[in-house]
Amino acid sequence: MAEALTQQVGFTLRGRNPDVLTCIANLSNDEVFTPPEFANRMLDTLAEAWAASHDGANLWADKTVKFLDPCTKSGVFLREITRRLTQGLADEMPDLQARVDHILTRQVFGIGITRLTSLLARRSLYCSKHANGEHSIARGFASDDGNIWFERIEHTWANGKCTYCGASQQTMDRGEGLETHAYAFIHTDDIKTRVAELFGGDMQFDVIIGNPPYQLDDGGYGTSAAPIYQLFVEKALDLDPRYAVFVTPSRWMAGGKGLDKYRERMLSDKRLRRIVDYPKLYEGFPGVKIRGGISYFLWDRDHNGPCAVQTIWDGQPTGPAVARHLDAYDILVRRNEAVPILEKVRAKGEPTxxxxxxxxxxxxxxxxxxxxxxxxxxxxxxxxxxxxxxxxxxxxxxxxxxxxxxxxxxxxxxxxxxxxxxxxxxxxxxxxxxxxxxxxxxxxxxxxxxxxxxxxxxxxxxxxxxxxxxxxxxxxxxxxxxxxxxxxxxxxxxxxxxxxxxxxxxxxxxxxxxxxxxxVAEHDSELFDVAVADDGDDE
The missing domain is CATH 3.90.220 (Adenine-n6-DNA-methyltransferase TaqI; Chain A, domain 2)
Incomplete structure (x- = not known):
């Protein structure tokens, strides 16, 4: 029986070839799935911060820590967290089934962003779309949903726009058979009450981690579409977790419509402990075109100081992480090597x-x-x-x-x-x-x-x-x-x-x-451009 159970608990097996979550295609540009390898880099960063703040303790050996993914899609974060906890708690809870039940019922929680992704996340985490089904690796759930919640909710319209996310009523106010993209986590005035409604009781999460939807799927495209990832981050921080770890587009660092207040908030927040930046197109998420690249950050409620910034290029750090105060400028200067150059320029106090x-x-x-x-x-x-x-x-x-x-x-x-x-x-x-x-x-x-x-x-x-x-x-x-x-x-x-x-x-x-x-490459020998704009590529 023990052997059968080990085979059933799929996340304890690392020999899967291939991992289905490395093969899945993105649903749309606003619902980008996180590759398992990338999710594990984020979890490694989290574990390092936990150990540094807890006298070297192993995060994955703590049975009291609660995790929330408020925008789960493939379920990769919850699955990899569960895998790590299953290994880390083995000494304290040697019975595999009891250990798995404890982790799945008391430690890992998620909120699906659509019905489809909630089913996918349950399949990834419980090995069944029914948390209490006969094929589920959990034995402690009374409901099909388990700890991955999803229910369709509606936008709140005012003057043709949603008051919470800004979605267009003309585009998104559609029939019951179509997804509304009204995400529960950000469509509320009181996030603590909302979370209590979803999971019951006074839920205090130690770690909130995720890859939120990037933009409104309401007819906009690329940089013209309204971003919404910042709304998920802001709601998560309002829950006052011990740590928050999110991967998002990096456009917030310097530009992007609707992101000015968010950028100001992030740059002035001394609880940002680490930023890992992937500026090269396609590097963070292969095959996904996110202009400006992506990055993830670690927010630490008990940190109060500079943030360690590191750039990854072609899979390697461009240099050591450098601790600096992010609010030195009105935007985040992404490359550490650029800071001393900019300081020399600004030291002259010239107009710009x-x-x-x-x-x-x-x-x-x-x-x-x-x-x-x-x-x-x-x-x-x-x-x-x-x-x-x-x-x-x-x-x-x-x-x-x-x-x-x-x-x-x-x-x-x-x-x-x-x-x-x-x-x-x-x-x-x-x-x-x-x-x-x-x-x-x-x-x-x-x-x-x-x-x-x-x-x-x-x-x-x-x-x-x-x-x-x-x-x-x-x-x-x-x-x-x-x-x-x-x-x-x-x-x-x-x-x-x-x-x-x-x-x-x-x-x-x-x-x-x-x-x-x-x-920066040189321009060709022709001194000036005599053509006219084509609103497209220049290089």
């Missing part, structure tokens, strides 16, 4: 280029606006740089910043990047636009000038590796608004700035120069 660069729609014209194919029959024609082509418009048709029309301008494409795993240019080549010109929101006006020579020198400056390196610290996606220029010093334009001059001006070491040039 974001004050020069226009906001979105510099002339008030949308991307899809197009003028006439030529200037014939126009009384006062203006040359218009637009999406994929140059056209002509009447001066009276331009609603904003009319004085700029007759100045020299440097234009930069607003969307800049590639689908490659590594971005190396960070900005497109500048376009020098003569007087009598304007542009649509496909571009930002990086600067306006009285003379051609100033515009020329400015464009040369923006081509330097130095300037584009400083952009890279703030640019996490293809989008390049004015905020990505906020670390570049605004220098006098009475000379042509070269990388050699800039490296000398800021006293950069050979090692720092080598780091910049390893991150």
């Amino acid at each position: 280029l974001d004050a020069r660069v226009s906001s979105q729609k510099p002339f008030g014209l949308r991307t899809f606006f197009h003028g006439k194919p030529d200037s014939k029959r126009l009384k006062n024609p203006v040359k218009l740089f637009g999406s994929q082509k140059i056209s002509w418009v009447e001066r009276s048709e331009i609603p904003s910043n009319a004085p700029w029309i007759d100045m020299w301008k440097v234009l930069m494409t607003r969307v800049q990047g590639t689908s490659a795993a590594i971005e190396t240019k960070f900005l497109s080549k500048p376009i020098i636009a003569e007087p009598g010109t304007a542009c649509t929101e496909s571009y930002v006006v990086a600067g306006v000038f009285d003379t051609e020579i100033e515009a020329m020198n400015y464009a040369i400056y923006l081509r330097t590796r130095f300037a584009r390196f400083l952009v890279s610290l703030r640019k996490s996606t293809q989008d390049a608004p004015k905020t990505v220029y906020a670390f570049i010093p605004d220098l006098p334009l009475d000379q042509e700035w070269t990388d050699a001059k800039l490296y000398k001006r800021y006293g950069l070491t050979g090692e720092e120069i080598a780091f910049i040039e390893a991150q």
Whole structure:
């Protein structure tokens, strides 16, 4: 019987080939499954922190610790936690069935994000979609659900949007046969009461861990879709666990719509103990395109100090983790090697280029606006740089910043990047636009000038590796608004700035120069871009 039971308790066996959870396809871009290997890296980080704070104690040998995955999909976190506890508690609870029952009924809990994922998670954890079924490895449950809860709930609509997650009523208010994506964990004003309702009693979780949905599945796409992962993190921290460990996109560190308050909260939270960052596309989650990469963090309720930041590149750390205060800047500078370079630049106290660069729609014209194919029959024609082509418009048709029309301008494409795993240019080549010109929101006006020579020198400056390196610290996606220029010093334009001059001006070491040039590729020999934006890849 003992042998049969050992075979039944699937998570005690490491010889499965292959592990089904390494083969499963993602349901959508907002429901990304965590590879088991990655989940175990997060659990290793958790166990190290636990040992450091508990005189070397083994987290997995503690039968009192409670774990919650508030956004379980494949059940991989709960399964791997259970596997570790099954091994760690073997000495204290030698009877395998009793040990398994204790772990599954008293220590591991989950909230499914959809009905399908709740069934999948139960199958991963209990080896049966019925926690109390004949094939379940647990023997202590009275209900089918066990400790993995799921029930369909509805959004709360106001003015066409959900008051909790911002979902579009037009898109998501649909029939009972379709998933609402109204996630129980974030659709509440009182998360502690909600958790008590789901699992009964005063549930205090020691560890909350998960990989939340990344964005609303309501018609948005990529960087235009509204993020929601921050809502799961905020609710989890409101539960005041001992530790919280989450993997999310890294866009929150520097940009992303709807993430400003979340970024401010995270950077100022001295309880963040560790961040492990995977900036290279596809590296963290192979085959999943998450622009800006992914990262996971460990939040420690009893920690009060700097956060250890580490970057993983091609499977290896780029260097040791460096403890630093995350609120030194308004964004998180992801690479530790970049911090001393930025400090040298900022030490001079110079103004920065974001004050020069226009906001979105510099002339008030949308991307899809197009003028006439030529200037014939126009009384006062203006040359218009637009999406994929140059056209002509009447001066009276331009609603904003009319004085700029007759100045020299440097234009930069607003969307800049590639689908490659590594971005190396960070900005497109500048376009020098003569007087009598304007542009649509496909571009930002990086600067306006009285003379051609100033515009020329400015464009040369923006081509330097130095300037584009400083952009890279703030640019996490293809989008390049004015905020990505906020670390570049605004220098006098009475000379042509070269990388050699800039490296000398800021006293950069050979090692720092080598780091910049390893991150940022040179533009080709053609000095400036004479084409128009195609709103796509530049490299």
